[in-house]
Amino acid sequence: MLLRKTSPTDLQFKVFAARVPDAAAIRTPIVYATAMMAANTPPTADLHPWQVWLGGLASLILTIGMARFAYTPMLPVMQMDAGLSIPGGGWLATANYVGYMAGALLVARIENPVWRHRLYGWGLWLAVIGTVGMALSNHVLWWALVRFLGGLAGAAGMLLGTGLVMNWLIKTGQRAELGLHFMGIGAGVVVSALAAAWFSAQAWTWQARWEGFGAIALLCAVVAWHWRPPVPDAAASGSATAPSPRYWFWPMMLAYFCSGVGFVVSATYTVAIVEAVPTLAGLGAWAWLVTGLAAAPSVYLWDRIARRAGELPALIAAYTGQIASVVLPAVSDHWIAALLAAALFGGTAIGIVSMTLAFVGKRSPKNPGKAMAQLTLGYGAAQIIGPALTAYAVAASGSYHSALWMTAVVLGLGVVSLVRLRQTGHAQNA
Secondary structure (H helix, E strand, O other), rough: OOOOOOHHHHHHHHHHHHHHOOOOOOOHHHHHHHHHHHHHOOOOOOHHHHHHHHHHHHHHHHHHHHHOHHHHHHHOOOOOOOOOHHHHHHHHHEEEEEEHHHHHHHHHHOOOHHHHHHHHHHHHHHHHHHHHHHHHHHHHHHHHHHHHHHHHHHHHHHHHHHHHHHHHHHOOOOOOOOOHHHHHHHHHHHHHHHHHHHHHOOOHHHHHHHHHHHHHHHHHHHHHHHHOOOOOOHHHHOOOOOOHHHHHHHHHHHHHHHHHHHHHHHHHHHHHHHHHHHHHHHHHHHHHHHHHHHHHHHHHHHHHHHHOOOOHHHHHHHHHHHHHHHHHHHOOOHHHHHHHHHHHHHHHHHHHHHHHHHHHHHOOOOOOOHHHHHHHHHHHHHHHHHHHHHHHHHHOOOOHHHHHHHHHHHHHHHHHHHHHHHHHHHOOOO
């Protein structure tokens, strides 16, 4: 009798599935994700550039689009159908960014390339759990835990995954730009917006919508897992240490912190801000879709602008556009202003992230992921503070306008920091 050889992954999945033979469909992504985290299958050694790009794209759609951005169109739904309060919604967003910050702190301490690669793989499956897990309970403390796990996964995708892609680009002699890779964030916004609109049209419950997002997350995880970049060479990165903070580090840290405030306020509340205007009710999902459609190609365009004008001038221009994106809904309730603000946010926010991480990655080629994580600590701190403060400002004033003006001022401080850095001439290749 011939016996078929069972792979470790198959065996792990069967063991977990046997424990829940009558499990509901919602458990399938969690069971599969847990089994894959337990498996330790190596990535494909020889990958084509399109495979690395598509794998990275899928990882960002998963760890940022599903584990983070799906919450944005779901926020008003959960407030209406699941009893989530406005301050509670802000605290859940904060929990996500606390997880992101914890992940960034962990990544900033990791030197070993094998462990960086391994944690990235685990982060992919943790993102699946951090998405579909939202449907398992209606208790705010459970939601906070799940959002925290999603934040950890986001750090894995953004920092470890991006660092691996940057290392692969440098190793293979390709242009060290991340625009094509970061198209995954804009694509994640588009996917989350289209999925949210379809779920709404089907009149799904809030739990069923999270299950739907979980199914999308599982599909992306499979693609990202199989097309992970290989483990960096130990000779190239084993003795690498991220640079000590240099002349450009602290001004960039301050600017990135300011951008983080602008990003988190808009990313968390874009749909809610639009839906809060009676004349714009029903346009929230469309505004979020416009954000994603503007974000997806913008990162590639910002790469070209930075190549021609310089990194810092391009960043200053992007920050200025982001200021306009938060001022517009503060001065006008017209639908044109709302959609234009969404387009400006999408067209600048991801470009800022891409150009900033490329800026530090090129200056830390031996361990770009660790250096990116160090700079991201400021961005993560902003994302922890921003949602909760915004929620309380809205609860106190009765509108989002005060929070939007506050955000514009913070972004202006970021522009000042970048201008000062450029005037000093200390940023190499900028």
